[in-house]
Amino acid sequence: MSGSDIEVLIEKFARLPGLGPRSARRAVLELIKNKNSLLWPLIQALENTANNTKICTRCGNFDLIDPCNICNDPKRDNTLLCIVEGVADLWALERSGCFKGLYHITGGLLSAIDGIRPEDLNLENLSLKINELNISEVIMALSATLEGQTTAHYLAKFLDDTSVKVSGLARGIPVGGELDFLDDGTLTTALKSRRPL
Numbered sequence: 001m002s003g004s005d006i007e008v009l010i011e012k013f014a015r016l017p018g019l020g021p022r023s024a025r026r027a028v029l030e031l032i033k034n035k036n037s038l039l040w041p042l043i044q045a046l047e048n049t050a051n052n053t054k055i056c057t058r059c060g061n062f063d064l065i066d067p068c069n070i071c072n073d074p075k076r077d078n079t080l081l082c083i084v085e086g087v088a089d090l091w092a093l094e095r096s097g098c099f100k101g102l103y104h105i106t107g108g109l110l111s112a113i114d115g116i117r118p119e120d121l122n123l124e125n126l127s128l129k130i131n132e133l134n135i136s137e138v139i140m141a142l143s144a145t146l147e148g149q150t151t152a153h154y155l156a157k158f159l160d161d162t163s164v165k166v167s168g169l170a171r172g173i174p175v176g177g178e179l180d181f182l183d184d185g186t187l188t189t190a191l192k193s194r195r196p197l
């Protein structure tokens, strides 16, 4: 392995989200220093992931099987469908353990600026899936950004001719959040979506 091979490796690591050139250098150095405990196991894990990861044809999740473990699980509530932008969002909801229904990944958000149109999103089998699975409620778990909300409204209209209830995530004060630290948008939305106590 020459110095330039190491540079190539650092450059690849630096392209990963959350890692800049500095962190990439530190990570690569750590791997080289700990060949047996880090580098070889990482190579093995990367190879397994590259060889065995599939995209679930039902929801868009990454898994070793298709349909994925979530779509395959008979214990999941198949009356609830949660629409998320990407796999990271699905994983975040799964980590929280608060949602036991099924998912649909759009693979992006509508954006006039970036030229992302409905046909660029993964929506083809959505209405078919809703009818097949007996879905009674679709939850839009999309970002509280202009693109996220535009997409949620588009999808709500798209689902207008089905009989499902469409809901969105509440926007408000995070658990443990102090009013003083909230941005104006969050505080305004929290006040607008107030509820009886």
Ligand SMILES: [Zn+2]
Pocket: 056, 057, 058, 059, 060, 061, 067, 068, 069, 070, 071, 072
């Ligand atoms: Zn799936």
